[in-house]
Amino acid sequence: xxxxxxxxTDTPANTEGTGAGEIEARVGLRYTLRQVRRDTTARxxxxxxxxxxxxxxxxxxxxxxxxxxxxxxxWYSPVQDPEQVERLLPPVGMENQFGQGxxxxxxxxxxxxxxxxxxxxxxxxxxxxxxxMATAIGLIGGTLxxxxxxxxxxxIDDVLQRFTETIYAIPFLVLVIAxxxxxxxxxxxxxxxxxxxxxxxxxxxIRSRVVSVREEDYIEAARAxxxxxxxxxxxxxxxxxxxxxxxxxxxxxxxxxxxxxxxSFLGFGAQPPTPSWGQMLSASRNYMLPAPTFSxxxxxxxxxxxxxxxxxxxxxxxxxxxxxNN
Amino acid sequence: xxxxxLSVRDLKTQFFTEDGTVRAVxxxxxxxxxxxxxxxxxxxxxxxxxxTSSILRLVDSPGEIVGGEIEFKGETIFGLETGDDGELRPxxxxxTEQEMREQIRGREIxxxxxxxxESLNPVFTVGGQLREFIEINRDLDSDEAKKExxxxxxxxxxxxxxxxxxxxxxxxxGGMRQRVLIAMALACQPDLIIxxxxxxALDVTVEGEILEMVTDLQExxxxxxxWVTHDMSVVAEICDRVNVMYLGEIIExxxxxxxxxxxKHPYTxxxxxxxxxxxxxxxxxxPIEGVMPEAIDPPAGCRFHxxxxxxxxxxxxxxxxxxxxxxxxxxxxxxxxxxxxxFDVGYDESQPIDTQAGGGFSAGLxxxxxxxx
Numbered sequence: 001x002x003x004x005x006x007x008x009t010d011t012p013a014n015t016e017g018t019g020a021g022e023i024e025a026r027v028g029l030r031y032t033l034r035q036v037r038r039d040t041t042a043r044x045x046x047x048x049x050x051x052x053x054x055x056x057x058x059x060x061x062x063x064x065x066x067x068x069x070x071x072x073x074x075w076y077s078p079v080q081d082p083e084q085v086e087r088l089l090p091p092v093g094m095e096n097q098f099g100q101g102x103x104x105x106x107x108x109x110x111x112x113x114x115x116x117x118x119x120x121x122x123x124x125x126x127x128x129x130x131x132x133m134a135t136a137i138g139l140i141g142g143t144l145x146x147x148x149x150x151x152x153x154x155x156i157d158d159v160l161q162r163f164t165e166t167i168y169a170i171p172f173l174v175l176v177i178a179x180x181x182x183x184x185x186x187x188x189x190x191x192x193x194x195x196x197x198x199x200x201x202x203x204x205x206i207r208s209r210v211v212s213v214r215e216e217d218y219i220e221a222a223r224a225x226x227x228x229x230x231x232x233x234x235x236x237x238x239x240x241x242x243x244x245x246x247x248x249x250x251x252x253x254x255x256x257x258x259x260x261x262x263x264s265f266l267g268f269g270a271q272p273p274t275p276s277w278g279q280m281l282s283a284s285r286n287y288m289l290p291a292p293t294f295s296x297x298x299x300x301x302x303x304x305x306x307x308x309x310x311x312x313x314x315x316x317x318x319x320x321x322x323x324x325n326n
Numbered sequence: 327x328x329x330x331x332l333s334v335r336d337l338k339t340q341f342f343t344e345d346g347t348v349r350a351v352x353x354x355x356x357x358x359x360x361x362x363x364x365x366x367x368x369x370x371x372x373x374x375x376x377x378t379s380s381i382l383r384l385v386d387s388p389g390e391i392v393g394g395e396i397e398f399k400g401e402t403i404f405g406l407e408t409g410d411d412g413e414l415r416p417x418x419x420x421x422t423e424q425e426m427r428e429q430i431r432g433r434e435i436x437x438x439x440x441x442x443x444e445s446l447n448p449v450f451t452v453g454g455q456l457r458e459f460i461e462i463n464r465d466l467d468s469d470e471a472k473k474e475x476x477x478x479x480x481x482x483x484x485x486x487x488x489x490x491x492x493x494x495x496x497x498x499x500g501g502m503r504q505r506v507l508i509a510m511a512l513a514c515q516p517d518l519i520i521x522x523x524x525x526x527a528l529d530v531t532v533e534g535e536i537l538e539m540v541t542d543l544q545e546x547x548x549x550x551x552x553w554v555t556h557d558m559s560v561v562a563e564i565c566d567r568v569n570v571m572y573l574g575e576i577i578e579x580x581x582x583x584x585x586x587x588x589x590k591h592p593y594t595x596x597x598x599x600x601x602x603x604x605x606x607x608x609x610x611x612x613p614i615e616g617v618m619p620e621a622i623d624p625p626a627g628c629r630f631h632x633x634x635x636x637x638x639x640x641x642x643x644x645x646x647x648x649x650x651x652x653x654x655x656x657x658x659x660x661x662x663x664x665x666x667x668x669f670d671v672g673y674d675e676s677q678p679i680d681t682q683a684g685g686g687f688s689a690g691l692x693x694x695x696x697x698x699x
Contacts, residue, residue: 153387154387216444217439217440217441217444217445218444218445218446218447218448220384220439220445221437221439221445221446221507221510222447223384223431224382224384224431224432224436224437224439225431225432225436225437225459225462225463225510225514226426226427226428226430226431226432226433226462226463227427227432227458227459227462228427235447235450235458236447239447239449239450240447240448240449
């Protein structure tokens, strides 16, 4: 499509000529980022997520390029069972029945003697992947269904809305578990399953906006100029309906991470020995008393990540709300 | 006269609502010739905008074109025929939806909307939108289209078009945006531009500039216009011929000078009287009494009789179709009022009716009557 180059973000180099007294564009990615940076809470959210994402990227590099080599060197055997270890060591500076915490394992070791910090490090990769992928599936599916449904209305709207309401009607955990039982218990299907359950959320949100945007004169003008429906939907309707979806997507990433962690806890997500936070929590519940830190650290990791996405979502909401004028 | 560019015959567009069928456009006929600016005048709700969207077949559900014919340059935009089963069906030569989109809309017939503030997409640059329209309708590649877009912006009098090309709609004033929309309409070099009250949202000085620019560009490109407005002064300024609409019907059709100096229909007279004029000093303007009746249930007989100062009993009974009242050698001047001898339905003998009590519309009376905008 020849028009793809014309995104709202491709203008920075060209705005110089407009001179002083320029009114700020209240649309586009640049505007959004600028608004978010003004908001302290949202900034904290961005930094948190930024940090976690960097960690996840590093973990991925280590996994794919070095085959866990770097982490194995730093943290002794985070993935595979080490051969001779004292099990369930406490964090550094603490002591339990298995022995003294050492600097070699700053957060201690798990029930198989694997380094907890190392496993958290790898777990980040899974958490972030799951969060983004599941949300992307829900976002794309929901936006397409909602935009088409809202733009055309009539029987198309009815059919698509009843279809997504069917998804809504089933408790999501039951749906995801049923889905994974049918297709396979692994992380990919966990992501797809969670993504599908979030389709109705995005669908409703964007449909409600599209219904009002489609009445705008510029849509009518585009139709009168002979623009195809497909281009009207993608270039005119969706970009003008997208702000609340962006906020919801940010929040949904946090929710997806939480759900997949929950699934892993129930044994439906990442399968051992893949390090994932939910699965670490699941493993740790038998060792709550002798080694409480084993369950506390993955819990904190999940907490920080989810809160990070939530406050970014809140910040985005404030930034994109036209009624809040700064 | 040569073949008309656009010919509308007995066009009927109706809206099927829960309260009943709204006959928004009820059998209008008019022609637009090459290089002509044709006015479509009337109060709010007269069906002007529905008529224009019908020409582009852009009437949305629950609205539907139910009858009549629209021909443009020999192509059938809309036409029905009676099928073998006795049902009405679209004629074979009628353009398909895809042909409408690819050949007519934007390319041959462009439209300028009323509100320049709402007619540009706020998330894209002005230039980007203009370029998109040119690309779609003129088969140019991206760079050529951009060049063309900048040329068009310059053409419609936007200063420094190269830098304004990359600005967003909110950075433009109302008048500038309307210029952009006109550039958009002209850029695809259509044969006909439908201007749907394009200056209503602008203040009078800007309106003047825009009108001047349009007449100027019209002469240069020889584009025909259908100019929809409720403002008689705009009509006087730019139109060649005028169609006056009332409640979905065209009630008077004339060249602009004939319409102003030899008004044939009481409604047109009332419209002109309700407008301040520098050449006449009056104590009080005379608004048209009452409001326009609902198009869902139009009055029987002449539709204007409930508000007409010259209404007589016969007006309630006889529904006049527009008839050419001009002398042989003159241009067509049609009006739909039975007071003219050509109708010969006994107007002169009929009793006048008291319009103040008529129709029960006085509940809606305001200081300005129904003409307020």
